[in-house]
Amino acid sequence: MEEIIRTENLTKKYDTMVALDNVSFVAHKKEIIGLVGDNGAGKSTLINILVGLFPPDEGKIFLDGREVRFTSPGDARKRGIEIVYQFSNLIEGMPIYKNFFMGREIINRGILDNKAMRKESEYALDEIGITKSADQLVEELSGGQRQAVSLGRAFHFGTKVLLLDEPTTGLSLKEVDRTLNRIKLIRDKANMSIIFVTHNLRHIMPIADRIMVLYHGEKVLDKETKHTNIAELTKMITARIKEEEHVDRTKYI
Amino acid sequence: MIELNTFKRFLAKSEVNRTILILILSFVIFIINPFFYTGPNFRLLATWGSIHAIMVLGEMLYLIPGGIDLSLGGVICISNVLVGVFVIDNGLPIWLAVFIVLLIGAAIGFSSALFANAFSPPLKFLLPVFIYTIMLNFVLVGIGRIITGAFPIYGFTESYSLISKAKIGPLPITFVYLIIIVGIFSYIFYFRPLGWHIFATGLNDEVARKVGINVKKTRLIAFTLGSLLQAFAGIIIGSYLSVGSVLVGPEYLLPILAGAFIGGISLAGGEGSPYGAVVGGFAVYLIENIIVVLALPSFWKEVATGLFLFFFVLFDFYQKRKRIFTRA
Numbered sequence: 001m002e003e004i005i006r007t008e009n010l011t012k013k014y015d016t017m018v019a020l021d022n023v024s025f026v027a028h029k030k031e032i033i034g035l036v037g038d039n040g041a042g043k044s045t046l047i048n049i050l051v052g053l054f055p056p057d058e059g060k061i062f063l064d065g066r067e068v069r070f071t072s073p074g075d076a077r078k079r080g081i082e083i084v085y086q087f088s089n090l091i092e093g094m095p096i097y098k099n100f101f102m103g104r105e106i107i108n109r110g111i112l113d114n115k116a117m118r119k120e121s122e123y124a125l126d127e128i129g130i131t132k133s134a135d136q137l138v139e140e141l142s143g144g145q146r147q148a149v150s151l152g153r154a155f156h157f158g159t160k161v162l163l164l165d166e167p168t169t170g171l172s173l174k175e176v177d178r179t180l181n182r183i184k185l186i187r188d189k190a191n192m193s194i195i196f197v198t199h200n201l202r203h204i205m206p207i208a209d210r211i212m213v214l215y216h217g218e219k220v221l222d223k224e225t226k227h228t229n230i231a232e233l234t235k236m237i238t239a240r241i242k243e244e245e246h247v248d249r250t251k252y253i
Numbered sequence: 254m255i256e257l258n259t260f261k262r263f264l265a266k267s268e269v270n271r272t273i274l275i276l277i278l279s280f281v282i283f284i285i286n287p288f289f290y291t292g293p294n295f296r297l298l299a300t301w302g303s304i305h306a307i308m309v310l311g312e313m314l315y316l317i318p319g320g321i322d323l324s325l326g327g328v329i330c331i332s333n334v335l336v337g338v339f340v341i342d343n344g345l346p347i348w349l350a351v352f353i354v355l356l357i358g359a360a361i362g363f364s365s366a367l368f369a370n371a372f373s374p375p376l377k378f379l380l381p382v383f384i385y386t387i388m389l390n391f392v393l394v395g396i397g398r399i400i401t402g403a404f405p406i407y408g409f410t411e412s413y414s415l416i417s418k419a420k421i422g423p424l425p426i427t428f429v430y431l432i433i434i435v436g437i438f439s440y441i442f443y444f445r446p447l448g449w450h451i452f453a454t455g456l457n458d459e460v461a462r463k464v465g466i467n468v469k470k471t472r473l474i475a476f477t478l479g480s481l482l483q484a485f486a487g488i489i490i491g492s493y494l495s496v497g498s499v500l501v502g503p504e505y506l507l508p509i510l511a512g513a514f515i516g517g518i519s520l521a522g523g524e525g526s527p528y529g530a531v532v533g534g535f536a537v538y539l540i541e542n543i544i545v546v547l548a549l550p551s552f553w554k555e556v557a558t559g560l561f562l563f564f565f566v567l568f569d570f571y572q573k574r575k576r577i578f579t580r581a
Contacts, residue, residue, distance in 0.1 A: 053463070074465030089463050093456045093523055102453055103446075103465040111444040 001028035003065065004193040005050075005161050010059035012045050012217075019045040020056070021217040027161065027193035032183070034208035034225070035197045038237055042217040043197045047165050050195075051083045052076035063160060074103060080159030082192075084150040086166035090138045097121040097134035100153050124156035125149065127189070128182045144175030148182060155186045162186065162194045168203045180207055201230050213237055265572055267517030268529045271565065275536055282543050289546050296425055298535075298542055300417070300493075303431035306534025308486045308505060309512040310434060313530040314479030315382075316513055318472050319455040319522030320369055324386040325483045325509060327393030328358055330502030332487030334397040337406030337497020340413065347413050351488055358484020359477050361389065366476035370469040374459045382476075390506070397499040406497035417493035427489060431531065434482070438527040451475050455522030511562040512537035517569065536561065 005027045012020040020042045027033055037043050049056050052070030061068050063079060070076040083089065090099045097114070100121035106113045118134035125132055130148045138146060147167055154162050164183065168176045184207055187194055198204050204211065211228060213221035213236040221228070221236045264270055283289045308325060315322035332354045339350035365386055372380035419426040442448035450471045453461040458468050490501055516533025518525030540557045 051463075072465070072467075073463055074467065077465045083463075085463070089460050091453050091456045091460050091464075094453065098449060099464075102449060102461070105446040105449065107446070112446065112449070 001031065003027075004029050004063070006062040006065075007050075008060045008062070010046065010049060010056045010061070012042075012049065012054075012056050018217050020049070022059070023214070023217070023219050024059075025212060025219065025222060027195060029191050029193055030187055031209045032187055032194045032196055032207055034204035034211040035195055035214065036199070036201065036204060036211060036233065036237060037214035038199075040216075041214040041237075043214055044165065045217075046214070047083070047163050047195075047197055050076070050161070050163060051081060077103070077157070080157075080192075081161045081163065082154035082158035083163040083165060084147065084154055084167050086169050089150060090146055092139040093137065095135045095137055096125075096132060096141075096149055099138055099149065100124070100134075100156070104157065120156070121152075125152045128152050128155055128185055130182075142175070143171050144178055147171065147175070147179050151179070151182050151186065155190055158190065158192050160192060162190075162192045164194065164196045164198075166198055167196075168198065168200065176203060183207060201233055205230065267565075267569055267572070268526060268532055270568075271515065271517065271529075271532045271536065275532065275539060278543075279539065282546060286546050289543075294542070294546065298538065299428045300425040301427075301542075302535040302538040303425070303427040304417075304486055304489055304493075304534075305509065305512060305538045306431050306531045307427075307434060307482055307489070308509045309516060309518075309530040309534035309537075310438065310527060311479045311482030311486065312509050312513045313516075313518050313525055313527065314438075314451075314475045314482070315365075315386075316518050316520065317455045317522060317525050318451050318475045319458060320365070320382040320386075320472070320476060321510075321520065322365070322386050322476075322479055322483070323383050323506065324361065324365065324389035324393065324480070326503035326506040327390040327397075328361055328480055328483040328502075329487035329490065329505060330397045330499055331393040332358055332484040333491030333501050334401055334406070334497045334499055336413075336488055336491055337409075338400060341406050341408050341497070347410075347416075351416070354488060355481060355484050358487070359481040361393070361484075362477040362480025363473060365389070365480065366469075366473040369472055369476065373468070373472075374462065390503070394499060394503055397502075401497070401499060403499055405500070407495070409492075409495045413492050414495055415492075417489045430485075430489070435527050435531055442527060447471065447474065452523050455524075457523075508537045508558060509534075511558055514562055515565045517565075 003026055006025070008024050010020055010023045011018070023042070023046060035043055035046070048054060050061070052073045052075050055069065068079065091102065097118045101117045106116050108116065121134045122132070125148070128148065128151060130145065130152065132145070138149065141149065151167070168179055171179060180203065183194065183196070186192070196204055196208060205225060208225050210222070210224050211233060212219060213233060215236065221233070279289065288294060312322050312325060335354050335357065336350045339345040339353060340347055365382055368385040369382040417427055421429050442451070450461070450466050453466055454468045454471045462468050487502060491497055494501065512533035513530065514520070514533070515536045516525065516529035516531070518529055518533065537558065540561060541554050544551060544554045544557065
């Protein structure tokens with residue numbers, strides 16, 4: 001499989017706390033990587049570094065084998081990295097098509113080409129199986145629909161990496177299924193590598209090709225999904241909790 | 254039925270229903286006192302309505318990206334005073350004085366944006382920009398007093414008055430300024446990406462940043478242009494009164510804010526339009542004008558402005574609530 005993004009020894013500290021400790025990984029084309037870990041394990045820090053919200057203290061990022069440094073979220077976006085957040089990264093008071101093209105507007109003869117943007121956004125949403133008028137306001141959409149718009153946007157513009165930061169949290173069961181199906185659809189249709197951050201192993205196990213576990217900023221496990229199971233993952237996620245405090249979570253999962 | 258709905262939606266637009274209301278109101282005033290619809294009063298309405306509208310447009314450029322400009326009184330004050338200082342005390346040509354003062358106005362707006370940018374996300378502890386602009390308001394008026402000793406500067410030549418009193422055909426020049434300014438901002442707001450970015454910054458600056466918009470740059474441009482317009486308004490008023498005085502300026506702050514709200518520009522950011530700003534600006538002046546035309550004691554001006562503002566904001570609130578309920 002073709003390598004798309006690779007990190008080497010990424011480290012990030014907040015004051016004295018180490019949020020990310022020498023994390024190295026590789027993500028390939030058309031691969032879904034599940035990134036799991038408890039609260040404060042460093043998942044968000046890793047994601048935020050990869051989308052250019054802040055730089056790492058140490059370590060390198062390679063995109064297509066070439067070292068890159070993201071100066072801003074806009075910079076990372078230009079290089080083909082897209083992100084979908086838990087609480088959607090859409091501006092509520094604006095219609096779908098404006099959200100779609102915000103920051104990369106289509107300009108025709110010096111002015112905004114609203115018609116083309118409406119058409120293209122509707123087309124892209126249609127591609128991942130959601131039919132909506134481009135003029136509909138985002139605040140009128142349900143959580144799952146918002147997530148679909150975010151996914152559609154990422155699918156339309158992303159060329160390299162798609163980061164999903166807990167995209168299924170807070171959705172109804174039906175919406176979770178739909179969202180997972182859309183993610184699979186994007187994997188099959190686009191040539192991106194997808195990094196799926198979540199708390200919920202049940203959401204990630206059916207669709208991830210590989211699973212990575214972070215614990216206190218360290219990568220403690222990186223295995224293909226078929227070579228691991230929920231019990232092992234749960235143990236790694238909660239690894240250093242003392243035995244007596246440890247609850248066997250597998251029976252709830 | 255579709256036509257009726259489109260018509261209703263059209264009426265629900267705050268700019269539209271306000272325009273209609275103002276037209277009806279002015280017609281009622283005309284019936285009471287026919288002087289209202291005569292040439293001299295129209296000229297007055299066009300001249301001062303435009304000046305107010307320019308100020309509201311300046312305020313709008315702060316409000317839509319999520320800020321608020323409380324320094325406009327100070328900016329108007331210092332700019333009309335400085336033109337006096339440059340032209341009368343230092344003998345600079347008028348065009349140069351005006352140019353320098355406009356630059357100073359722009360620099361003041363730029364500094365407000367720098368402050369807003371310094372205390373915006375991703376910083377955890379945010380400070381609203383009004384802390385800075387309210388400080389500027391006091392400081393600028395104070396500096397005006399220090400420079401002039403609070404004495405008005407007189408002795409402008411006729412050519413300085415032309416900035417505000419010239420006519421282009423039948424139109425007062427301030428109205429022409431307004432048309433040009435509204436044209437520029439309509440273009441920026443509706444036909445350029447910058448317009449989208451300004452609204453996005455006001456609606457949710459954190460998301461805007463995450464989707465790759467340079468919110469800092471957006472704020473710098475908007476606030477700079479905002480204070481530039483206030484400086485311009487200050488020059489126009491100074492020119493109209495042929496004076497450079499610290500008394501000109503501070504009294505405009507609250508009426509202009511009221512005008513912005515009357516024009517449907519939201520304090521929360523991300524809502525409003527250049528046309529709404531024009532309606533708001535004219536409405537504020539219209540109230541003043543009506544009091545004069547009806548020969549009421551001028552104290553009623555404040556009462557009327559306050560009630561007007563209150564009525565319109567309530568009206569907007571119910572409109573919005575209706576919209577949300579009918580959707581659910």
